[in-house]
Amino acid sequence: MYKNKSICVVVPAYNEETQISNVIETMPDYVDNIVIVDDVSNDETVKVIEQCRRVNEKIVLIKHEANQGVGGAIGTGYKWARDNNFDCAVVMAGDGQMDPDDLAGLLDPVVEDRVDCSKGNRLFTGEAYKKIPKVRYFGNAFLSFLTKVASGYWHIADSQSGYTVINRKILHTIDWDTMYKRYGQPNDLLVRLNVFNFRITDVPVQPVYNIGEKSGLNISKVVFTISWLLTRMFLWRMKEKYIIRDFHPLILFYMLGGLFSLMTVVLFVRLFYYWFSTGHIPPINALAAMFSFMSASLFTLFGMWFDMEYNKDLKDK
Ligand SMILES: Nc1nc2c(ncn2[C@@H]2O[C@H](COP(=O)(O)OP(=O)(O)O)[C@@H](O)[C@H]2O)c(=O)[nH]1
Ligand SMILES: [Mg+2]
Numbered sequence: 001m002y003k004n005k006s007i008c009v010v011v012p013a014y015n016e017e018t019q020i021s022n023v024i025e026t027m028p029d030y031v032d033n034i035v036i037v038d039d040v041s042n043d044e045t046v047k048v049i050e051q052c053r054r055v056n057e058k059i060v061l062i063k064h065e066a067n068q069g070v071g072g073a074i075g076t077g078y079k080w081a082r083d084n085n086f087d088c089a090v091v092m093a094g095d096g097q098m099d100p101d102d103l104a105g106l107l108d109p110v111v112e113d114r115v116d117c118s119k120g121n122r123l124f125t126g127e128a129y130k131k132i133p134k135v136r137y138f139g140n141a142f143l144s145f146l147t148k149v150a151s152g153y154w155h156i157a158d159s160q161s162g163y164t165v166i167n168r169k170i171l172h173t174i175d176w177d178t179m180y181k182r183y184g185q186p187n188d189l190l191v192r193l194n195v196f197n198f199r200i201t202d203v204p205v206q207p208v209y210n211i212g213e214k215s216g217l218n219i220s221k222v223v224f225t226i227s228w229l230l231t232r233m234f235l236w237r238m239k240e241k242y243i244i245r246d247f248h249p250l251i252l253f254y255m256l257g258g259l260f261s262l263m264t265v266v267l268f269v270r271l272f273y274y275w276f277s278t279g280h281i282p283p284i285n286a287l288a289a290m291f292s293f294m295s296a297s298l299f300t301l302f303g304m305w306f307d308m309e310y311n312k313d314l315k316d317k
Contacts, residue, residue, distance in 0.1 A: 002030040002104070005087035005111045010077030011036045012070045013094030017044040018212055023092065024052045024059065026100045035060045035080050036094065037073035045094075070162075071185030075176040082171040087111070090165050095213035098163045102205040109201050110165045114316045116198040117170060119156065119186075120163030120205035128207045139219040143187065143226055149304065150234040151190040152241075152311045156202055162186050163205055170198060183217055184226040191233040194311065195240045201316035250306035257300030264292040 001007070009031050013020055020036070027034055036059065038046050046063065053059040062076055074091055081089040088110055092098040102120060109115045122128045129137060140160045147159035164186070173196055180188035193200060242248040267289035275281050 001032060002088075002107050003111045005107075006032050006085075007088050007090065007107065008033045008035060008077075008081040008084070008086040009090045009092055010074055010081065011092055011094045012039070012073035012077070013037065013041065013045055013049075014039045014067070014070070014073075014216065015041045015043045015045060015214075016094040017041075017048050019095040020045060021048055021052055022096050022211075023094055024049075024056060026096075027058075028100050028103055031090075031103075032058065032086070033060055033081075033084075034058050035062060035077045037062045037064065037076050039064045039067045039069070039073050069182035069185075071179060071183070071188070072181035074162075074185055075179050075181070078166075078171060078174075078176050082176075085168075086171070087168050088165055089171055091162050093162060096211050097208045097213055099206045099208055102163070102203070106163065106165045106203050106205070109203070109316050110167050113167075114199075115201045117164060117166045117193060117200040118203050119158075119165075119200065120161045121156075121158040121202035122161055122205055122207035123158050124202075124204035125206065131207045131209050133209075136219050139223050142223065143230075146227060146230045147187050147190055150187070150230040150237065152194045152237065152307050153190055153200060153314065154308045154311070155315050156190065156200060158202070159187055159190065161205070164189075173198075180229060182225075183222050184229040187226055187230055188233060191230075191237050194314070195237055195245075197314060199314045199316070248306065248310065250303050250310070253299050253306065254303035257296055257298075257303050260292050260296035260299060264289065264296050267292050 007030060009027065011023060011034060013036050024034060036049055038049070038061065049059065049061050053061060060080065062080065064073065064076065078089055088107065090103065098120070106118045106120060109118050122132070140158065144157050144159040148154050148156065170193065174192055179185060238251060238254065242251045267285070271281055271285050271289050274285060
């Protein structure tokens with residue numbers, strides 16, 4: 001128990017035979033249960049966990065029958081926490097990249113009911129730029145920007161950090177079976193939380209690298225799949241939040257922004273085609289392309305601004 005709230009830590013683990021025992025041993029005492037979800041690891045992960053379980057009765061081991069990916073494993077853990085009536089569910093990786101000393105700081109805003117969800121942010125310390133490999137750092141920055149647009153949580157950054165705490169209300173509201181099953185899970189969850197107006201805050205945590213972890217993530221591949229996921233989730237959120245639950249004019253701004261963006265592309269392609277085939281640009285064509293570009297940027301920016309305004313209270317005050 002932490003400040004009278006029961007705490008369940010969900011640990012997704014795939015081929016972590018060298019790392020998992022350290023995660024278990026360094027778990028703070030106030031954690032009530034550690035639910036480790038193995039995803040058909042093909043090394044000795046399960047054996048190591050079973051050994052630890054003999055001396056540590058807080059451990060619950062769930063074994064998937066087929067590999068579902070890290071998001072699928074987190075969903076399984078959350079459902080266990082929900083069905084066992086926990087107050088808070090935490091996610092910590094099985095490779096030891098989440099510092100247990102940061103956990104109390106993440107739990108505080110949730111157990112004090114200032115927010116419904118808190119998330120670790122590794123960028124506050126300034127150390128991150130030195131510690132996180134560069135390709136990942138910039139991939140993360142790009143995805144964090146897209147996640148702001150898609151989720152409407154403009155005050156949240158470092159979207160790829162999976163170190164999170166959620167409360168009982170979230171556990172019982174979100175449909176965990178439909179949550180994204182692979183590396184885009186943190187992004188998917190943020191968009192879903194926004195539709196239900198859950199409050200969320202970022203808490204500074206330490207970036208942990210070079211402790212023997214081996215990442216299964218290929219950043220150049222994941223940037224494309226998560227961008228596509230975020231595009232779909234953005235459209236879904238617009239429908240759910242601003243059409244079904246409310247009718248907000250920002251939807252018109254975003255729609256006009258999209259329409260003019262499409263027109264801008266068509267007009268610029270036409271312009272270059274003329275340029276290359278005849279050697280000159282008809283002024284009316286150039287004017288139309290520029291007008292279309294300006295309208296697209298303005299409408300889109302206004303859409304974003306309204307969205308930001310609508311969600312500005314969903315944070316720790
Ligand atoms: N259950 C499960 N866990 C996974 C899977 N892929 C990764 N993980 C776990 O998710 C955590 C983060 O994965 P990792 O590859 O280290 O991602 P990174 O730290 O963002 O580079 C680690 O604890 C992995 O063991 C999977 O397919 N299933
Ligand atoms: Mg890792």
